[in-house]
Amino acid sequence: QVQLVESGGGLVQAGDSLRLSCAASGGIFSTYSIGWFRQAPGKEREFVAAISRIGGSANYADSVKGRIAISRDNSKNTVYLHLNSLKPEDTAVYYCAASNAYITTLTPDFGSWGQGTQVTVSS
DSSP states (O other), X not given: OOEEEEEXXXXXXXXXXXXXXXXXXXXXXXXXXXXXXXXXXXXXXXXXXXXXXXXXXXXXXTTTTTTEEEEEETTTTEEEEXXXXXOXXXXXXXXXXXXXXXXXXXXXXXEEEOOOEEEEXXX
């Protein structure tokens, strides 16, 4: 089963950009679609973005569409989440997860999860 490790989070100001990374090991990376989710304090985990196995398709939550981009480099077993024009409401722990589906946005479809990386956006 694939293991995932997120990195790249931090404390930034509103309007700044960040690039989160999700590094995978222990599986054939190109057989997994990858999703990013986030969980803010006191709120449920929500879907942010997903990318298909070889990167040909991507889905985004309406709340982030236009400000966030997902990409992957299968030669590096890594998926990236590019966060632009960050807002205080983007503050959350960001998780990546792996699915055997071609591409999905549904939490139950993801079988492997990382430990998360904190993103804090100050106003």
